[in-house]
Amino acid sequence: MRDEQSWTWAQGAPEPLPGRGAKVSALDLGYLTGTSLYETLRTYGARPFSLKAHLDRLEAGALRLGYPAPPREELAAALRRLAFLRAPAESCLRFVFSPGERFPLWEAQAPSEGRWTAYASPLPPFPPSHYERGVHCIVSRFRRTPAGGFSPAVKVNGSPDLILARREAEARGAFEAILLNGEGWLAEGASSALFLVLKGRLVTPPISAGILDSVTRSLVLALASRAGLPCAERPLRPEEAYEAEEAFLASTLKEIMPVVQIEGRAIGEGRPGPITHRLLRMYRELTADDTTGDLP
Known part of the structure; x- marks a missing residue:
């Protein structure tokens, strides 16, 4: 059965395909070793938001890992095409960039050309009540582990700490899991x-x-x-989350999501605060006025 709610497009294919139609080589290093890079975007007005910033981060990650340079214009065109196919509905967009194919695996020479796959699907169904009344979070028992021993500023698919933390939040009926880092400081949400x-x-x-x-x-x-x-950007003790007047999560898909409870303890007055509301309003004004995601 064709699924035209979602589309996939693998590099080299002449056209995107509905649902699960795209294929990836069994020799692809991203599949074999979990070392592909990825970015998640969303659309506003059926156009990708902050596309340049996401491509910049992908390119920086590829350079740091010694991967071939991603084909920026080709990737941008693919995402715009996928967004167009789902228009006028808004989309969750994702692209994955692998270092390419190599076999046997023990060969040391890096592939000369990377491979990309792009995806478009419906946005997560976050109800308006989440933004009006806020969400509940937990503190995960899993620690945020820098992938490969360096900062997760490089967005690599192989992040079991985040996958396990998301499962933990779901099992406990929470919206999101907040992770500590290896030294016990607050780090970030699972997504x-x-x-x-x-x-x-x-x-x-x-x-x-x-x-x-x-x-x-x-x-x-x-x-x-x-x-x-x-x-301020500074290390935060876990206890400071409970001392806060307000808390919120920020991500491409969540936008600015108010947090009113962590581990069953109310944050501030137990409802979204004025600073959270103000920033959410400004963020949505930005997305309505400018899909580049660049501040004028």
Whole structure:
């Protein structure tokens, strides 16, 4: 049965295919070793948001890992085509970039050409009540482990800590799992950046805490600066989450999601606060005015 709610497109195929139609080689290193890079985007007005920032991060990750350079224009064109196929519905977009094929695996020479696969599917069904009343989170028993021993600023598919934390949150009926890093400091959500409001100041863990260099995190910090809100990037003790007046998660798909409870303990007054509401409004104004995701 054709599934035209979702589309996939593998490099080399002449056209995207509905549902699970695209094929990836069994010799692909991303499949064999879990070392592919990936980016997740969404559309507004059926156009990819913050596409340049996501391609920049992909390119930086490929350079750091010694992969071939990703074909930026080809990838951008593929995502725009997939978004068009699902229009006027909004889409969750994802692309995966593998270092390419190699066999036998013990050969040391790196492939000369990477391989990409692109996906388009419906957005996650986050109801308006999540943004109006806030969500509940847990603190995961799993620690945020820098992939390969270096910062998760490189977005690699092989992240079992995040996969296990998401499963843990689902099993406990929570919206998101918040992870600590190896030193016991607050790190990030399993699929989001974490922000707290402490004594009126917006605070988020620094990249050096071993967190993803999130595109949405950077946008939130830029919007807060524009609004004249005091901000800080510093290590955060787990106890500070319970001392916060407000808390929220930030990601491409979640946008700015208010958190009102962590481990059953109310955050602030137990409802979304004014700073969270203000930043969410500014973020949505940005997405309505400019799908590039660049602040003027």
